[in-house]
Amino acid sequence: MTTATAAPQTPAPTPRTPAPFRMLSEVGIVVWRHLVQIRHNPEQLLELAVQPVLFVFLFGIVLAGQMGGADGSYLAFVVPGLMIQATVLVTARTMTGLHADVHTGLMQRLHTLPISRFAPLSGRIVADFLMLLWSLLILLVTSIAIGYRADITLLTAVEALGVIFVFYFALAWVAAFGALTVRSPESVQALGLATMLPLTILSGAFVDTATVPAWLQPVMIWNPVSLAVDSVRGLIAGTDIAESLLRLTVICAVLLAVFISLATRAFTRER
Amino acid sequence: MTPAAIEANALTRRFGSTTAVEDLDLSVPAGSVVGLLGPNGSGKTTTVRMLATLIAPTSGTARVLGLDVRTQAERIRHAIGLTGQFTAIDPNLTGRENLLFIARLLGQRRGDARRRALDLLDRFSLTAAADKPARTYSGGMRRRLDLAASLLGEPAVLFLDEPTTGLDPIAREQLWDIIRTRIARGCTVLLTTQYLEEADRLAGNIIIIDHGRKVAEGAPAQLKRLAGDPTLTLRARDTADTQRLHGVLHAIAGAPPAALDAPEGREASASVPAERVAAVIRAVDDAGIALESISLREPDLDDVFRQLTTKEAGR
Numbered sequence: 001m002t003t004a005t006a007a008p009q010t011p012a013p014t015p016r017t018p019a020p021f022r023m024l025s026e027v028g029i030v031v032w033r034h035l036v037q038i039r040h041n042p043e044q045l046l047e048l049a050v051q052p053v054l055f056v057f058l059f060g061i062v063l064a065g066q067m068g069g070a071d072g073s074y075l076a077f078v079v080p081g082l083m084i085q086a087t088v089l090v091t092a093r094t095m096t097g098l099h100a101d102v103h104t105g106l107m108q109r110l111h112t113l114p115i116s117r118f119a120p121l122s123g124r125i126v127a128d129f130l131m132l133l134w135s136l137l138i139l140l141v142t143s144i145a146i147g148y149r150a151d152i153t154l155l156t157a158v159e160a161l162g163v164i165f166v167f168y169f170a171l172a173w174v175a176a177f178g179a180l181t182v183r184s185p186e187s188v189q190a191l192g193l194a195t196m197l198p199l200t201i202l203s204g205a206f207v208d209t210a211t212v213p214a215w216l217q218p219v220m221i222w223n224p225v226s227l228a229v230d231s232v233r234g235l236i237a238g239t240d241i242a243e244s245l246l247r248l249t250v251i252c253a254v255l256l257a258v259f260i261s262l263a264t265r266a267f268t269r270e271r
Numbered sequence: 272m273t274p275a276a277i278e279a280n281a282l283t284r285r286f287g288s289t290t291a292v293e294d295l296d297l298s299v300p301a302g303s304v305v306g307l308l309g310p311n312g313s314g315k316t317t318t319v320r321m322l323a324t325l326i327a328p329t330s331g332t333a334r335v336l337g338l339d340v341r342t343q344a345e346r347i348r349h350a351i352g353l354t355g356q357f358t359a360i361d362p363n364l365t366g367r368e369n370l371l372f373i374a375r376l377l378g379q380r381r382g383d384a385r386r387r388a389l390d391l392l393d394r395f396s397l398t399a400a401a402d403k404p405a406r407t408y409s410g411g412m413r414r415r416l417d418l419a420a421s422l423l424g425e426p427a428v429l430f431l432d433e434p435t436t437g438l439d440p441i442a443r444e445q446l447w448d449i450i451r452t453r454i455a456r457g458c459t460v461l462l463t464t465q466y467l468e469e470a471d472r473l474a475g476n477i478i479i480i481d482h483g484r485k486v487a488e489g490a491p492a493q494l495k496r497l498a499g500d501p502t503l504t505l506r507a508r509d510t511a512d513t514q515r516l517h518g519v520l521h522a523i524a525g526a527p528p529a530a531l532d533a534p535e536g537r538e539a540s541a542s543v544p545a546e547r548v549a550a551v552i553r554a555v556d557d558a559g560i561a562l563e564s565i566s567l568r569e570p571d572l573d574d575v576f577r578q579l580t581t582k583e584a585g586r
Contacts, residue, residue, distance in 0.1 A: 022378075029375045037363040040404060105357035109420065112323050113376050114348040 023116045030123020031130075038131075048131055051089065052139035055082050059206065060146050072147050079143050079150075080233040081205030083136055083160075084225055087168050088200055090132040092192045095175035097124060099188045102180060107267075117267070125172045129165060136164075150236050160235045163248070167228040170252035173259040180266035205229050224251045274337075276301040276428055276459035277322060281331035284317050291317040293483040294331070299476075304460040306474030308467065308576070314483035315463035316356060319432045322461065323353045335428055352421035353430045358413040359420070362406035366397050366416050369405055370423060377424045391419040395449060411442025418449060429453065431462045435469060447472060467573050479579060486579045498570035498578055503548055504540035508561040513537050519554045523547060537563070 038044055059067075059082065060075040067074040098121065101107045110120045140148075152160075178195075182188050202216070203225035209217055220226055227248035234241030277299035284292045292314040299305045307315050320326045322333055324344035333340045335347045353359075360369045367388055374384035392401045395415040400408060405416060414434065421429065431450065435443040450473055454460055464470050470477050471491045479487040479494070487494060503524075507516045513536050520528040524541035543551060548567060555562060 026376060029372065032375075033361065033364065033368075033372050036368055037361070040363055040365075101361075103357075104362065105355045105359035106361055108325060108355055108357075109353065109359035109373070110376070111325055112348055112351060112353045113373070113424075114345060114378075115376050119376075 023119060026115045026119035027123045030120055031127045034127030048135045049138040052086055052135055053142050056142040075148050078206055079148055080236060081229050082139055084229045085200050085205055086135045086139060087132060087164055088196050090128055091171045091175045094128045094172050095179045095192055096188055098176055098179040121176055129168060152236055156235050160232050163231045166252055170255040173256055173263055177259045177263040177266060180263055199225050274301055275299060277335055277461055279333040282328050282333050283330045284321055285329045291483050295485055299459055299461055301459050302457050304454050304474045306470030306477045307463040308470045308477055309480040310465060313480050316432055319430050319463055323351055323430050324348060350427045352426035354418050354421045354434055356433045358417040360405050360416055365402045365404055367401040370420055373420045374423045387423055395419045411438055414446055428459045433463055467576060494575045495570050498574035500542045500544045502540055502568045503543040504566045505562055506538045506564045508563045510537055512560045515558055516560050519558055523551050
């Protein structure tokens with residue numbers, strides 16, 4: 001046990017490990033924390049699995065006939081939509097979890113530690129993305145079980161996951177800003193619902209945007225959810241996705257630029 | 272003179288149009304404990320947040336271990352620990368995991384982190400609960416775990432922001448013991464509290480703030496002197512002696528004593544300088560008055576506080 005000395009010691013200015021590696025290891029430690037949380041509360045995995053099963057059942061079996069796709073064509077259409085919907089829903093986790101950290105004071109403690117300011121949120125984003133992968137796995141297994149087939153290469157699968165990650169990363173910063181500015185956990189939930197429901201409903205996740213009234217079309221086409229769905233759908237179908245991918249990239253870049261600076265400012269502001 | 276571990280000059284923080292802390296000067300000598308005492312909303316927490324590099328001052332300067340809180344925050348964070356008003360622990364992790372998490376973020380190797388966590392759990396009487404989720408802990412246990420977490424890095428400066436708010440008297444006593452041991456180890460501590468007793472018990476020097484401004488500063492004994500002399504209360508055995516008892520007290524204290532237990536009137540009390548108490552008793556004895564009880568109450572910090580803040584309100 002070392003003893004602290006009475007004279008004020010100026011703390012060592014030089015850290016042992018170079019900054020990027022330190023940041024990586026800090027993020028790793030935060031991810032470890034979130035995985036331990038899951039180990040203690042495994043029912044969270046169940047919750048993340050039930051949702052996709054229900055939605056695949058609803059859209060792939062219950063509604064498929066009505067949608068004119070009893071032959072499985074609607075299932076093929078809607079699976080990428082459900083994947084992006086799952087992505088949007090996972091951001092709710094990111095938001096409530098971050099809000100709890102701020103609320104309990106844990107975030108304040110983390111900010112008094114000599115670690116990167118971005119490590120706590122980055123760790124949470126990585127951990128929640130792992131949860132999203134679990135949710136997507138269940139979604140795909142369920143879809144395949146009821147007849148979904150996709151003829152894609154491993155590279156395409158990785159590309160699709162890349163699109164999903166970029167989209168999730170942008171949404172996570174929006175969620176972070178929401179979590180930092182909203183006071184009560186109830187308001188976090190209300191805010192989450194109020195933004196996520198319209199985002200997914202008014203998108204091309206479940207319907208072809210060409211079938212809606214003309215005045216609604218611009219909203220649906222420019223909705224980032226539609227752009228992410230179009231990109232993933234196009235990747236799986238092997239069609240040209242240059243345009244939707246470009247639009248998605250632009251929107252994600254704008255969201256990141258705006259919300260990283262807003263969230264960083266909210267971090268340092270008194271609540 | 273001992274060098275200051277924490278030093279603030281004209282420290283000011285505004286939030287929009289409200290001023291939370293105004294022109295605060297503060298100096299905490301290395302290895303000492305200073306108590307920042309004030310009611311809710313007086314600016315204590317804002318002061319700690321500025322010194323712990325969580326928020327930047329609007330104006331003024333502050334140095335911790337000689338480092339500027341604005342420009343050298345990163346280096347300050349290597350040497351401080353903070354226990355805030357809210358227990359900063361993850362309720363879903365066990366006590367042990369909570370400590371491991373913070374220790375690892377502090378850059379400690381896995382083995383060292385484990386050993387330190389084990390040692391702190393033991394010192395804070397948390398070994399039995401080490402592997403239970405922190406959400407199942409009592410309020411006192413949470414505070415102890417929180418304090419343990421802030422000590423993981425062996426900080427040279429420790430900020431304790433209302434460390435015992437909301438705790439029952441036994442848990443508070445336990446936490447005070449722990450804080451005292453810590454102080455004995457030579458750590459510099461800035462403690463904020465609304466409990467005058469807490470500041471009195473732990474701090475060598477006390478700064479009283481109200482509405483973001485310093486209203487008084489000094490050692491507990493000095494501050495108590497501000498509140499005046501101790502109160503001596505005498506109670507005669509016979510009602511017949513009451514008049515004479517009042518007379519004796521009046522003669523020595525120089526002011527008519529207050530009768531406390533009217534209408535019976537056997538009790539009289541007056542403010543008497545400590546060194547004259549013996550003279551009063553002697554005079555009472557000489558007068559042949561039989562006493563039933565004698566009590567002497569030192570002014571406590573509550574008296575000081577009430578006096579200072581009423582003065583403030585009357586301005």
